[in-house]
């Protein structure tokens with residue numbers, strides 16, 4: 001027995017020796033990612049391998065004129081069809097490929113796969129970012145982030161290309177719907193909460209588009225000419241908050257130039273500020289086909305070029321050969337890519353189900369959508385509604401616009417329309433009238449020219465309804481609900497006529513519905529199914545209530561009904577101003593910029609547009625900062641929104657009247673009405689404004705109460721730090737709070753804090769200064 005045992009042992013040992021001897025040397029010596037150190041893995045890479053790692057792949061949309069994908073791209077089957085891109089795998093070093101997918105309102109992938117038509121891969125269409133921001137509740141953004149991140153994980157994706165947090169500089173910005181707010185504090189806080197939510201699932205995010213990318217016009221070669229103060233206080237601040245508070249795995253640089261330099265080629269932006277000053281640890285990727293000099297992008301700290309084209313690989317190798325790009329720099333870029341890969345589900349070989357819990361996500365969608373809807377008008381408490389017979393008007397009532405188009409679109413399984421939402425909650429809708437609408441919508445859609453990939457379909461005009469029919473419906477229904485819808489999407493900015501303004505068909509419909517229903521003493525409620533502000537003052541007096549539902553995601557019809565019926569008491573507030581006239585907008589004259597005649601194109605491709613320039617000459621006076629300071633009346637101001645109850649505010653309590661390093665402000669908020677509700681509490685600070693021309697006041701903190709019962713109170717606490725008092729001083733490139741009195745306002749309650757001496761809060765460095773003189777707006 002003993003003998004046999006030792007024989008077996010001997011045989012095993014001999015086999016091990018033999019196998020080891022026979023194994024190719026490379027297999028034992030080649031460092032493997034995760035087993036060897038990242039530095040060792042990089043040392044083992046050839047230059048060509050390194051370059052494959054920083055030049056991505058995987059953009060499969062067949063758009064004539066775009067650079068050809070590489071041979072490998074065509075050969076290697078996509079792991080997740082419809083994802084926006086991926087990185088190259090290097091199997092010999094144990095480096096897997098990362099899959100990257102859009103976007104801010106949900107995972108954008110193909111719902112049906114050619115190789116497997118028996119299954120579907122629908123993702124959830126969540127509410128747009130503008131709606132999430134209007135909740136003024138970071139928990140709402142966090143909840144959506146958690147749910148969306150679960151779908152990212154369940155579909156085997158590594159990085160979600162979201163959130164997008166550019167400033168809604170002008171209501172016509174084509175991608176405003178993907179962005180949060182005109183205010184950087186809201187944008188930054190919402191983005192941070194969203195990032196944390198997504199990343200709890202072990203997947204990454206890409207905060208985008210860094211930075212000053214607030215328009216679509218000529219977006220790949222438009223130069224945003226902007227002053228340093230506006231840059232820091234308005235356009236970079238949200239990113240700064242998101243980076244510092246949530247450490248996103250990646251940042252996506254933007255398409256545009258800032259003061260003459262492509263953001264993806266700006267060392268100032270991507271290295272000096274983002275990494276050295278803010279402490280960003282992840283990788284920076286370019287926006288798709290963005291920038292025009294691959295080697296400069298890598299040198300600036302833009303580590304990954306997406307989606308990667310053959311010419312970039314060649315350009316990088318050439319730059320390495322001629323010494324204009326060093327191996328040391330490339331190693332840095334590669335290291336950052338590898339560090340993200342090490343965290344990724346792809347590297348961890350996580351199993352994924354391809355079957356996310358769509359029911360759970362639908363619940364999140366419905367609940368969060370209701371949290372961000374904003375009630376603009378509610379005369380004589382016409383809302384909330386009891387179930388009744390409703391006459392339902394407007395194409396969008398039957399064909400709800402759940403989200404925007406372009407990369408922020410989502411292939412969702414269904415959209416709950418408003419008629420379905422109302423019916424499910426016990427309302428009666430005239431079926432014959434509904435059928436007339438459905439037929440009209442189908443016919444009009446069939447007549448539309450085909451839409452190019454990613455582009456927004458042409459809107460269809462409102463269905464005209466004869467006065468007799470209206471009178472008949474007014475006789476048989478308890479009230480009218482009219483939905484006005486706006487498509488919005490990537491690639492194009494909105495326009496004033498027939499978009500910011502109502503179309504003639506909409507005005508006619510609204511006026512005749514109002515006339516017919518009011519003649520019979522019946523109320524008219526308008527739902528704005530829009531991605532951003534529209535004109536309201538010319539028509540709002542003709543209706544009794546106005547609810548902004550935004551683009552509420554796939555459960556929209558239910559969520560709107562929840563608010564109309566009071567199942568959810570509206571608590572959303574505008575995070576973007578509704579101006580009276582478009583001409584009142586501070587950037588109305590300079591948005592979206594002008595083409596530069598005769599300029600040599602910087603990029604040539606079908607989406608590149610022409611060389612152009614946008615002068616951000618309103619400076620820091622964006623949105624409410626302008627309207628309040630310059631006394632310009634708005635239709636509905638920033639921070640506005642009604643509730644079915646009322647709230648009262650107690651006196652402000654300050655931890656100290658003298659500011660040292662912080663002040664704690666507290667205030668009791670009481671539900672003084674008759675219905676349970678939540679209140680958004682907004683804290684504004686007015687700076688002394690001696691040294692700098694400051695806005696009348698600026699939002700420095702916000703929070704939402706819990707659901708308060710009638711009579712119930714909650715004490716809200718906010719901490720103000722030096723940064724909350726400071727302005728960016730261009731001369732010294734630092735954040736300074738000047739001495740003097742600071743007035744704090746929360747609701748109607750105010751308080752004052754004193755700062756004895758000027759306080760240097762943070763020293764920065766001069767960067768991205770305008771290269772030519774920019775005459776900026778100054779306060780009166």
Ligand code: BGC
Nearest residue numbers: 084102103161208287288407
């Ligand atoms: C958009 C990005 C998007 C990318 C990938 C670009 O056109 O600007 O926001 O993530 O495409 O789809």
